[in-house]
Amino acid sequence: MAAILLEGKPIAEKIKLEIKAEIENLKNRLKAIPTLATIQVGENPSAAVYLKSQKKNAKDIGIEFQEHCLPGATSEKELIAYLEKLNKDKAVTGILLQLPLPAHINSKEIHSYIVPIKDVEGMHPENVGQVMFGKMRIGSCTALAVMELIKSTGVDLYGKEAVIVGHSEIVGKPVSLLLLDKFATTTVCQIATGQRGYLPTHVKRAEILVVAVGRPGIIQGEWVKEGAIVIDVGINKVGDKIVGDVEFEKASARASFITPVPGGVGPLTVTMLMRNTLEAFKLQHAKT
Ligand code: NAP
Numbered sequence: 001m002a003a004i005l006l007e008g009k010p011i012a013e014k015i016k017l018e019i020k021a022e023i024e025n026l027k028n029r030l031k032a033i034p035t036l037a038t039i040q041v042g043e044n045p046s047a048a049v050y051l052k053s054q055k056k057n058a059k060d061i062g063i064e065f066q067e068h069c070l071p072g073a074t075s076e077k078e079l080i081a082y083l084e085k086l087n088k089d090k091a092v093t094g095i096l097l098q099l100p101l102p103a104h105i106n107s108k109e110i111h112s113y114i115v116p117i118k119d120v121e122g123m124h125p126e127n128v129g130q131v132m133f134g135k136m137r138i139g140s141c142t143a144l145a146v147m148e149l150i151k152s153t154g155v156d157l158y159g160k161e162a163v164i165v166g167h168s169e170i171v172g173k174p175v176s177l178l179l180l181d182k183f184a185t186t187t188v189c190q191i192a193t194g195q196r197g198y199l200p201t202h203v204k205r206a207e208i209l210v211v212a213v214g215r216p217g218i219i220q221g222e223w224v225k226e227g228a229i230v231i232d233v234g235i236n237k238v239g240d241k242i243v244g245d246v247e248f249e250k251a252s253a254r255a256s257f258i259t260p261v262p263g264g265v266g267p268l269t270v271t272m273l274m275r276n277t278l279e280a281f282k283l284q285h286a287k288t
Contacts, residue, residue, distance in 0.1 A: 042072025163206035221250020
């Protein structure tokens with residue numbers, strides 16, 4: 001039986017309407033709206049598509065959008081000073097760093113210079129820590145998108161076998177914590193799992209499979225367990241096509257639900273960014 005397609009767009013549209021209504025209410029009550037400041041360091045054609053989508057989503061929802069473009073030669077010290085200026089700016093309620101950053105900037109540590117209540121990507125160590133303690137305020141946008149897609153299936157995660165392939169800070173690790181929080185039995189595979197040849201063993205018993213590696217077809221369709229929920233986070237350009245990490249045709253003949261690539265996780269990730277921007281705004285107005 002062919003799997004049900006888990007498309008991100010319909011879920012994203014529904015959440016966008018909820019965010020929009022909440023912003024409208026807050027605007028009436030507080031006489032203020034969220035303002036998202038994005039910072040781009042140097043020319044970055046690959047980020048242009050994301051920037052355009054963020055800008056459009058913000059406009060649709062009622063979030064003020066500021067673009068800050070810094071020269072490619074901006075030093076880490078200068079970028080930190082710029083972030084500190086935005087941290088203090090009361091008109092700015094969310095800060096987003098466009099990736100990739102130039103190589104001379106430590107992109108793993110730079111988020112710790114954004115105040116946690118303006119860190120709309122959920123990458124400040126304090127926000128990452130809140131996820132660990134099951135008290136998430138602002139989480140990784142992609143991880144939240146994955147969780148929304150799983151939630152949309154209506155499947156109870158309690159005691160389910162969940163396997164995550166990839167252990168990056170923005171996807172694999174936060175998804176594993178969020179699934180653990182739902183009492184799924186969670187296994188995280190990474191490069192060493194693949195090198196030892198154990199990837200098929202783990203994938204074959206996954207009732208929930210989340211793949212975020214960035215290698216087309218790394219997950220063979222025949223490894224997918226009958227009835228599994230498959231969330232493919234990977235985005236890979238093959239020729240003039242965009243494909244995921246999972247062999248889609250073969251996997252969808254076995255899975256119960258599967259995300260398409262493109263059109264699955266991607267459209268929801270930007271919506272989660274908007275929801276985080278709203279959360280950050282609410283945290284800053286919590287006492288008013
Ligand atoms: P990343 O930081 O490069 O992480 C990739 C992960 O895959 C690493 O943990 C790596 O392990 C692991 N890995 C590599 N080879 C493996 C193998 N043979 N077996 C098992 N694990 C292996 O990438 P990312 O930022 O998480 O992104 C992953 C993919 O998702 C990319 O295609 C990216 O474009 C896509 N993505 C999509 C969205 C969206 O909104 N749809 C958002 C973010 C990312 P080691 O670190 O140990 O090498």
